[in-house]
Amino acid sequence: MAIVFEKTKGLTDKETHYCPGCTHGIIHRLVAEVLEELDVLGNAIGVAPVGCSVLAYDYFNVDMHEASHGRAPAVATGIKRAMPNNVVFTYQGDGDLASIGTAEIVHVAHRGEKITTIFVNNAIYGMTGGQMAPTTLIGQKATTCQDGRSKAHSGMPLRVSEMLATIDGAAFVERVSVHNPVEIRKAKKAIKKAFECQIKGEGFSIVEVLSTCPTNWGIAPTESLKWLEANMIPYYPLGNFRTPEEA
Amino acid sequence: MAKVTFKEDICKGCQLCTTACPKNIIVMATDRINVKGYHPATVLEMEKCIGCANCALICPDCVITVER
Ligand SMILES: Cc1ncc(C[n+]2csc(CCOP(=O)(O)OP(=O)(O)O)c2C)c(N)n1
Ligand code: SF4
Ligand code: SF4
Ligand code: SF4
Numbered sequence: 499m500a501i502v503f504e505k506t507k508g509l510t511d512k513e514t515h516y517c518p519g520c521t522h523g524i525i526h527r528l529v530a531e532v533l534e535e536l537d538v539l540g541n542a543i544g545v546a547p548v549g550c551s552v553l554a555y556d557y558f559n560v561d562m563h564e565a566s567h568g569r570a571p572a573v574a575t576g577i578k579r580a581m582p583n584n585v586v587f588t589y590q591g592d593g594d595l596a597s598i599g600t601a602e603i604v605h606v607a608h609r610g611e612k613i614t615t616i617f618v619n620n621a622i623y624g625m626t627g628g629q630m631a632p633t634t635l636i637g638q639k640a641t642t643c644q645d646g647r648s649k650a651h652s653g654m655p656l657r658v659s660e661m662l663a664t665i666d667g668a669a670f671v672e673r674v675s676v677h678n679p680v681e682i683r684k685a686k687k688a689i690k691k692a693f694e695c696q697i698k699g700e701g702f703s704i705v706e707v708l709s710t711c712p713t714n715w716g717i718a719p720t721e722s723l724k725w726l727e728a729n730m731i732p733y734y735p736l737g738n739f740r741t742p743e744e745a
Numbered sequence: 746m747a748k749v750t751f752k753e754d755i756c757k758g759c760q761l762c763t764t765a766c767p768k769n770i771i772v773m774a775t776d777r778i779n780v781k782g783y784h785p786a787t788v789l790e791m792e793k794c795i796g797c798a799n800c801a802l803i804c805p806d807c808v809i810t811v812e813r
Contacts, residue, residue: 499748503798503811516805518783519759523805679765679799712759719759 508534510559519719521709522550522618524676526557528686529589529616532693533560542585543577545570547599549591550624558589568599571606574613585696587614592633593623596658600632603662607702610667614692615704617658620711621730628714632656635729640714655733659706663739669701671739675708675731677723688738700742708734747796747813749788756808758783762800768793771800 508530516522533542539560546554548567555562565573570588578586595603595617606613622640623629630640630647633655637646647655663671670692674685685707692703708730710722717725756779763771763786770793773784786808788794796813 499746499812501810502796502813503801503809505807505810509807513755514806518757519761519805521805523807524803527805527807676803679797679802682802719761720764723761723764 506531506534508539508559510557512556514557515553516550517713519710519712519722520550521620521676524682525616525618525685525707525709526551526554528676528682528689529587530558532686532690533585535690536585536693536697538585538693538697541583542587543581545574545577545586545588547588547590547594548625549594551589551591551618552625554589568594568597568602570594571599571602571611571613571615575606575609575611578611578613582612585614585693587616587693589616590618591624592617592619592621592631592658593626593629596632596656603658604665607662607665607668607704610669610701612696612699612701613703614696615702616689617704617706618709619658619706619730619734620709621655622711622714624711624714628711633658635733638729657734659704659734659739662704667702668704668740669742670695670703671706673706673708673734673736673739675726675736677708677710677726681736691741695742698742706734708736747794747811748791749794749796749800750810750812751786751788752808752810753785753787754780755806756783756785757781757806758785759805760786761803761805762786762809765799765803767797767799768795770794
């Protein structure tokens with residue numbers, strides 16, 4: 499018998515602090531596997547956000563930098579411009595990227611910075627205890643919208659991929675999910691394409707990954723996978739919004 | 746012939762792997778708890794495993810190694 503699956507060298511041996519069943523762990527692994535397969539573990543530099551993945555620098559087996567809340571794209575811009583031959587990526591949650599960091603993500607795309615962003619959309623602020631995010635769905639309960647988000651009060655949830663796909667410098671934009679093995683395989687393919695886009699110098703690339711937060715959604719991990727599929731995907735359709743050919 | 750191995754002590758008992766197995770052979774070991782305090786995931790009827798690696802793909806904590 500031969501080994502057909504084992505932990506990637508792109509992750510450190512450290513056990514993560516993520517809650518049981520939190521899909522941040524799956525997304526970390528996919529990014530790390532792609533970096534290993536592209537043979538850039540010695541050359542990649544990641545930028546960690548503020549949010550539950552604030553400690554991502556302990557988990558990715560590459561050089562890492564921490565950024566203040568929402569500012570990972572700006573920090574990554576500096577790193578990439580100073581060291582254009584390195585593969586540079588940010589890993590950001592939806593509170594980080596779609597709220598306090600909206601200006602940074604729009605302008606990193608606008609400038610067409612040759613970096614890759616992994617955007618983890620779990621429709622809530624995880625780390626701080628479950629407040630409403632710009633991505634929280636209509637009717638979804640959060641500590642700051644206890645009767646569920648309402649359009650009248652907070653507007654409609656922000657579709658970041660669709661928005662960024664209108665920007666010329668965004669060469670690759672795709673939304674994926676990790677709620678079952680089929681979608682996990684597709685998510686990995688998209689992450690690989692995004693990094694290849696950067697390596698070929700084609701512009702800014704982003705993969706939005708729909709993710710669960712069992713703890714703050716208040717449902718069991720296995721039920722969270724079903725909740726994601728039933729509630730998030732209808733509003734956040736999966737698919738590619740931009741590839742280098744059309745950019 | 747295929748085989749899965751669980752690093753039981755790092756399992757968080759989330760059960761995601763049980764949803765992904767096409768053979769439905771992954772169960773939580775309710776007869777024991779690991780160092781984290783969870784019932785770890787395990788396979789009882791290993792001869793039914795087809796080595797598809799679905800369980801390892803969905804495990805957020807890299808608990809599972811698959812051989813085929
Ligand atoms: C300048 C600043 N404002 C607010 C905070 C508090 N804060 C920490 S994490 C977070 C939101 C994180 O949510 P998200 O980006 O969705 O990541 P998740 O934890 O869900 O993975 C906030 C508002 C902070 N650390 N710094
Ligand atoms: S709070 Fe939510 S996002 Fe954060 S580790 Fe726990 S489940 Fe994951
Ligand atoms: S490798 Fe496939 S068949 Fe074997 S336990 Fe894992 S999911 Fe089930
Ligand atoms: S998915 Fe991983 S952590 Fe969760 S129960 Fe299965 S082996 Fe344990």
